[in-house]
Amino acid sequence: MKHYTSINDIDNIHTWIEEAKALKENPLQGIELGKNKTLGLLFFNSSLRTRLSTQKAALNLGMNPIVMNVSGDAWGIEFGDGTVMNGSTAEHIKEAAAVISQYCDIIAVRAFPSLTDRALDESEYVLESFKKFASVPVISMESATGHPLQGLTDAITIAEHAKVSKPKVVLSWAPHVKALPHAVANSFTQAMRKMDVEFVIANPEGYNLNPVITGDTPIYHNQEDAFKDADFVYTKNWSSYEDYGLVDNIDPEWMITKEKIGEAKFMHCLPVRRNLVVEDAVLDSDSSLVIQQANNRTFAAQLVLKKILENL
Amino acid sequence: MKHYTSINDIDNIHTWIEEAKALKENPLQGIELGKNKTLGLLFFNSSLRTRLSTQKAALNLGMNPIVMNVSGDAWGIEFGDGTVMNGSTAEHIKEAAAVISQYCDIIAVRAFPSLTDRALDESEYVLESFKKFASVPVISMESATGHPLQGLTDAITIAEHAKVSKPKVVLSWAPHVKALPHAVANSFTQAMRKMDVEFVIANPEGYNLNPVITGDTPIYHNQEDAFKDADFVYTKNWSSYEDYGLVDNIDPEWMITKEKIGEAKFMHCLPVRRNLVVEDAVLDSDSSLVIQQANNRTFAAQLVLKKILENL
Amino acid sequence: MKHYTSINDIDNIHTWIEEAKALKENPLQGIELGKNKTLGLLFFNSSLRTRLSTQKAALNLGMNPIVMNVSGDAWGIEFGDGTVMNGSTAEHIKEAAAVISQYCDIIAVRAFPSLTDRALDESEYVLESFKKFASVPVISMESATGHPLQGLTDAITIAEHAKVSKPKVVLSWAPHVKALPHAVANSFTQAMRKMDVEFVIANPEGYNLNPVITGDTPIYHNQEDAFKDADFVYTKNWSSYEDYGLVDNIDPEWMITKEKIGEAKFMHCLPVRRNLVVEDAVLDSDSSLVIQQANNRTFAAQLVLKKILENL
Secondary structure (H helix, E strand, O other), rough: OOEEOOHOOOOOOHHHHHHHHHHHHHOOOOOOOOOEEEEEEOOOOOOOOHHHHHOOOOOOOOEEOOOOOOOOOOOOEOOOOOOOOOOOOEHHHHHHHHHHHOOEEEEEEOOOOOOOOHHHHOOOHHHHHHHHHHOOOEOOOOOOOHHHHHHHHHHHHHHOOOOOOOEEEEEEOOOOOOOOOOOOHHHHHHHOOOOEEEEEEOOOOOOOOHHHHHOOOOOEHHHHHHHHOOEEEEOOOOOOOOOOOOOOOHHHHHHHHHHHHHHOOOOOOOOOOOOOOOOHHHHHHOEEEEHHHHHHHHHHHHHHHHHHOOOO | OOOOHHHHHHHOOOHHHHHHHHHOOOOOOOOOOOOOEEEEEOOOOOOOOOHHHHHHHHHHHHOEEEEEEHHHHHOEOOOOOOOOOOOOOOEHHHHHHHHHHHOEEEEEEEEEOOOHHHHHHHHHOHHHHHHHHHOOEEEEEOOOOOHHHHHHHHHHHHHHHOOOOOEEEEEEEEOOOOOOOOOEEEHHHHHOOOOEEEEEEEEOOOOOOOHHHHOOOOOOOOHHHOOOOOOOOEEEEOOOOOOOOOOOOOOOOEEEOHHOOOEEEEEEEEEEOOOEEHHHHHOOOOEEEEHHHHHHHHHHHHHHHHHHHHHO | OOOOOOHHHHHOHHHHHHHHHHHOOOOOOOOOOOOOEEEEEOOOOOOOHHHHHHHHHHHOOOOEEEEHHHHHHOOOOOOOOOOOOOOOOEEHHHHHHHHOOOOOOOOEEEEOOOOOOHHHHHHHHHHHHHHOOOOOOOOEOOOOOOHHHHHHHHHHHHHHOOOOOOOEEEEEEEOOOOOOOOOOHHHHHHHHHHHHOEEEEEEOOOOOOOOOHHHOOOOOHHHHHHHHHOEEEHHHHHHHOOOOOOOOOHHHHHOHHHHOOOOEEEEEOOOEEOOOOEOHHHHOOOOOOOHHHHHHHHHHHHHHHHHHHHHH
16 A cells, blocks of 8 residues: 555455554554654645544654645645646645655645535545655545545444444434535445445435445435444435535434434544534433544554555 | 643642742753653634743653644634534534543643623633543633733742842733733732732723732722832733723823833733833833743743643 | 854855755754754745745754744734834734744744835845844744745755756746745855856846846846756746836746757746746656755755754
């Protein structure tokens, strides 16, 4: 593995989960591995968990993290090929990626989708440009269509908390007031399809995810049916994929409640809007794994960094 | 001591001052204490001294500081209980504080008051929420009603520069064009009431501080009377506490001048507006201790971090 | 050398180049030199290369870099002498510089010119105020009239790539849509005048640089004539110096093309606007040294830091 930009970069999710759990047991075991190595964290968008946990992961490996908010700190970046740059962008990704590669041993990038131009978002032009023009490994800290550090985290968390050999995992859409990306849902779906779980998705009509990603995963438009005998209910809002970026359903009937999930564990990548996506009673109960998930972000990132460092 | 969010968290100010002076003599004596420990610095508001000195203090203890501007870098945080989060806030403090606690061994927070809603500000909902929902120690880097790192700094500075056993210390209001918080004045008052000093306050009518904090401290509405035989004149503007947040007095007669303070030492927490709060002649003279105060910010923060680290 | 704020601070550019090349061979040779020392990086303006490479340089020397975006993170700084500070600035440089000096062993500052008031810009009031009021060494990370870390970088790069003993180096203006500073062009000119090169400048009429800086350097208003037998073509846009800050020429005839430069190596400080300043065919060819230049930013900064640290 050179880059880590998709759940598909995981060769064996079972091995990875075991390795992550071992790191969690002894986070400083590899503190010499990253010594005098620099991780550049480039944010085109807001971040809390990813920002902090990826820095923490780097520090656990002895690396020096350098954080840059691309928009506020540096220059507007141009991604177009052959563009006459007489507009608002001041630096081309060809130079930016090549240059940053000389200061950083690994580059981690966060860049959200437009949610207005599906083809553009699916081209993953930001992430792919970094992969193309950087001379060092690139890690996705959430891109237009995937959030593979989150997906790996979620797989680790489910493995830790599963009480049966093949748990039932439901990915459920829930209401939200803003147009949100598909990245987390996509990576979670990809991760679950690699796991020994019974995986189903619940979402309103018109909100099916990209069929290339969901494949033969059963999709329910009735939440109650989907939740039957669930061991884990992973919740996330996303805007329409079909009518790309549309938000025409904020039906509170889809909010996650204690009653709905019953004995199942509740998961969410955070940040989560309380009493819109999920009621307080769920988050404030032992059913919720959201804090444990967030904790695992450190070890997912640390595992990815470790594998890349070992391969440098 | 678990948290440090108030001058009242200091068990013995005399001992603390001696310990801080010892740290200042040999700042790297505890460089192993914080090794592989992370300090999260969360800023809801601007900062220069606090931002830099607290990082420096952490580095002196071998800690890794991680800085985050909450508003610009991360998500709008909701503090309301039971709120239906369909507005502008994206993440609840319950999750934010619990999550950050997993990446940081100590959390330091700066959050200024609204100066429009006294009850809300006095509830210290930001700081108290962090204390309630974080699982690690919390340090105030200035909250709505207190700035205890500054207050400790000021106590150290007065102890260093006192030439008599019980110096007279005056806290004097001075004019300013904006509505400023009471935090620094409050913490200074609390610190002075723990010290062996003769402490009085001078402010215009209508600008008395919270009587719960000032207690039996003599309050003068005539600056000249208050300054008589002063050894230290600590200056700070604050908006009205009684008519909460009001600024209806920018009387230049209250500006601090060389003539007014005479032989007294001048102190201010900085930033200070020259020739509005205090004239150049004071700041540019040996009467001013403002730079020495700022230097002590490092050692106040380092002492607090050291005490918390020793207690982890 | 106490400060490094101008190419004129280089005592012997030939020795410096050799030292920088030695650092590049073995970047971690001085990793103990900066141990427990702090570099404060203060940005009044955007930065990518300078931000990252200067941090990397500090890390290579074992220093702790602390980054602050002055405008966003801290307080508006006042530089006027005797100002009644009742406006938008909250802190005077006298305090700011003195205070930061207590937290940082070296202060690096970036502050661009106004391009509206030549006398003000040429006074270098930001940088000079830091030098005057800071008690520690000051490094320019680009000021109103110079970018000496870039100039040193460029000298190193030319020395590395020169194939003849006295190469011909052309500094050529190229078109741009915004009013850009003269800093890079000035420092490059100063650096070249210290080198064993044949140095000429090409720019349109009305765009001559400050004659105090260019001295007896031949200035061509015809690019083709200037480029004859060039070994290096260093390109940069700048607004008019004579009609200060004016941009009345975006003549595409001045854009750098493959055909124009022939066998010469192309150099630019970056960021560069493609197909406005220089065509893709140049940047995407082996003629371009821009990535190598950016790499040398680390070693130029590291050399300067090393010299200052050795002198502390």
